[in-house]
Amino acid sequence: MxxxxxxxxxxxxxxxxxxxxxxxxxxxxxxxxxxxxxxxxxxLVFIEEDAFEVSTDGAxxxxxxxxxxxxxxxxxxxxxxxxxxxxxxxxxxxxxPINEFTLCMPVDGSCVEIDHIIRHLSKKKTVKILKLDFNGSYRLPLSLFSFHQLTELYLNGCVLDHQPSSIGFGSLTTLNMQEIWTCDKTLLRLLSSCPLLKRLTINSDGGTIDESGDLTMADLFECLRGI
Known part of the structure; x- marks a missing residue:
C-alpha cells in the first residue's frame, strides 16, 4: 500500500x-x-472564470x-x-455536511439554476459560511432566509427585495454586503434578525439602498446594539 x-x-x-x-x-x-x-x-468553491482552465501538464x-x-x-x-x-x-x-459554499460568477436579474442551488443548500441545514459573488444584480430567492445555521454571510452584486414572513439568522455573526440593491426597511429587518451579529460591512457603491423616509438612525443603532 x-x-x-x-x-x-x-x-x-x-x-x-x-x-x-x-x-x-x-x-x-x-x-x-x-x-x-x-x-x-x-x-465547496465554484468560480466561473477558473472552472474550465485547460490543463497543460498532461494530467x-x-x-x-x-x-x-x-x-x-x-x-x-x-x-x-x-x-x-x-x-x-x-x-x-x-x-x-457542506459547511462552506462559495459561488462566484457575473449574473444580472433572476437565475433559476442558482435559485435551485441555494434552495438545495438551505435544505441540507449544514452550511455555516455562504459566499455569493455575482458582480451584477442577481435577485436573491426567498430560500436564502432559510439558512438558520449560518454564521457568516457574504453577498456581492445582489438584489434583496423580498419581505419574508420570518427571517431567522439567529447564529449569524458576520454579514458582509457589497453592491447591494435593497431598501432601508428590508435592510433594518434583516439586521434586526441577527441578534449575535458582531461584524457588519455594507458598501452600496454600484448598488442602491432606497430610503423610505420614515426610518431613523436610532432605528439602525437599535438593530446594531450588539456589535
Missing part, C-alpha cells in the same frame, strides 16, 4: 479543502482509496472531468451551462 493510501481521512479532506473543486476531483486518480475522498470535503482527467468530454451534445454547452452541470453533479454525489 502506498503512502498516500495510508493518510488519515481527516488529513486528506483538509488538504482537498485547500484546492479548487476541479483540482480536488482530479485526486480521484491517485489511488483507489482516494477515488471518492473529494466527494466528502466540507468546503489524466478525473471522473468528473471525463463527463464533459464524452462525444455527445454536452460538447456544445457554453461554459456557464457546464459550470451549472458540474455544480449539480458535485451536489448529487457529495457525501456528508
Amino acid at each position: 502506498d503512502k498516500l493510501s495510508k493518510l488519515p481521512s481527516g488529513i486528506i479532506e483538509s488538504t482537498l479543502c485547500l484546492l479548487p473543486i476541479q483540482e480536488a476531483a482530479r485526486t480521484s486518480i491517485l489511488s483507489k482509496e482516494w477515488r471518492y475522498h473529494w466527494t466528502k470535503i466540507p468546503k 489524466e482527467l478525473s471522473v468528473l472531468e471525463q463527463t464533459f468530454d464524452r462525444p455527445s451534445e454536452r460538447k456544445m454547452m457554453t461554459n456557464r451551462c457546464k459550470l451549472f452541470y458540474a455544480i449539480y453533479q458535485v451536489l448529487l454525489v457529495h457525501e456528508g
Whole structure:
C-alpha cells in the first residue's frame, strides 16, 4: 500500500479543502482509496472564470472531468451551462455536511439554476459560511432566509427585495454586503434578525439602498446594539 493510501481521512479532506473543486476531483486518480475522498470535503468553491482552465501538464482527467468530454451534445454547452452541470453533479454525489459554499460568477436579474442551488443548500441545514459573488444584480430567492445555521454571510452584486414572513439568522455573526440593491426597511429587518451579529460591512457603491423616509438612525443603532 502506498503512502498516500495510508493518510488519515481527516488529513486528506483538509488538504482537498485547500484546492479548487476541479483540482480536488482530479485526486480521484491517485489511488483507489482516494477515488471518492473529494466527494466528502466540507468546503465547496465554484468560480466561473477558473472552472474550465485547460490543463497543460498532461494530467489524466478525473471522473468528473471525463463527463464533459464524452462525444455527445454536452460538447456544445457554453461554459456557464457546464459550470451549472458540474455544480449539480458535485451536489448529487457529495457525501456528508457542506459547511462552506462559495459561488462566484457575473449574473444580472433572476437565475433559476442558482435559485435551485441555494434552495438545495438551505435544505441540507449544514452550511455555516455562504459566499455569493455575482458582480451584477442577481435577485436573491426567498430560500436564502432559510439558512438558520449560518454564521457568516457574504453577498456581492445582489438584489434583496423580498419581505419574508420570518427571517431567522439567529447564529449569524458576520454579514458582509457589497453592491447591494435593497431598501432601508428590508435592510433594518434583516439586521434586526441577527441578534449575535458582531461584524457588519455594507458598501452600496454600484448598488442602491432606497430610503423610505420614515426610518431613523436610532432605528439602525437599535438593530446594531450588539456589535
